[in-house]
Amino acid sequence: MDLNLLHVFLVLLEEHSATKAADRLGVTQAAVSAALTLGEFLARDHILISCEGLTGVIDDILAEQGLQRRIGSATSHYAALPFLLRGSEAIATLPAHAARALAQASSLDTCHCPLALPEFGVDLSWRFDALRDPAFMLFRDLVVDQATTFFHASSQ
Template sequence: MAVDLNLLVVFQTLMSELNATRAAARLGVSQAAVSASLKRLREAYGDPLFQRTQRGLLPTPRAILLQPRIEEALGIIEGTLDASTSHADGTAKATIVRIGLSDDFEMAFGTRILALAKQKMPHVRIVFRQTNSLMGAQAMNEKDIDLAITSGGFNDGRLKHLSLGHSDYMIVYDRAYRDGDAPFTTGEYVARDHILVSFSGLTGITDDVLAEHGLRRRVRAATTHFSALAFLLRGTDGVATIPSHAAMALRDLGMFGLSPCPLRFPRYAFGVSWRFDTIRNPTVMQVRDLIIEALEPAKIGALSE
């Protein structure tokens, strides 16, 4: 019996979303079209495949058994298309792999990831897309990104996470506006103007740490991007408290100094995440391995030397 391959894509999307409305939006079709495709799938496989519940769609045991086989079939087809794409001169077209990450990781590890990709996977084009631990799971499940580098992991059974290391926080400042390289005292730290880097733009981990000691800081400005600090701190006596890996990247520009924080900040884990079905895409898995190599603890530690 011939099966429309588009029906398999609908099945895969329904298994990912477990919601017909979201599946329709992701596929760019009407909900009625998804319902019609599901009806045809049920007829083809002789099984309801999905049961409606108050929380969305619940896959039947048959659907759960079918999922890996259908994903593998679609992966094989996608692989044949990738293998056949080439330029007129016979050179291979670049395969695009999208990595979601916040710009502190991009600043610290982006160059290393690109260098490894150029050396080991020259026909792969890396696309960095801004995301964070709040939005990364949705972006991966909607296939807007292939991999994610974030702090912590994701509480999502469709995703797999590998922890790669830990980071803490350091103070960054313009060396021209401070005498010497001695660590900041608590008094000097609180007295300085601060640049806040925060998704909300209102508060950050520094405020929580200071509050534990009955202290407050004076925030002169806020930004959502770590990469803006090179311009916002330059030529001022302000400071910023940011993850160590991003602080070291700014230090390497030559004009910024670093100091440990005078108060204890919590350390946090970071790592790489991917969808379970990514294992059937060897190119993405190779890029994942490049990320693991680029972020391995030994090399992270070398940044501070």
């Protein structure tokens, strides 16, 4: 075990903020964030973000390695995370763009996940009876067109 990482982790636990821990340790916030090891990741309670049940992609990746995380609570909404994470030492794993947006709108900090994660998909879903509504179908087509344009432009 790297005792320097243990010290970083203990300061991070005490400060509840990677930015404050970095200030206290005299290093960058990125250095503190990079210190999150797999063992430390697994030692924390996790908040699962899922509409589908009690496991997610992270759990599947961990299971392939014979590992498991502790789910302390679950939500189907990213917007609930600041309220669920505030004052706790829990971790929520979410796409980088969503993590950055939540961090900017709250006092939360971000760090990189110590797991190799696959690209995530973007899905659009609706109730079956909405297919009979021409206004909804027009709106859906506009959203699909804009998303296609956005993702195509960002991949170049």
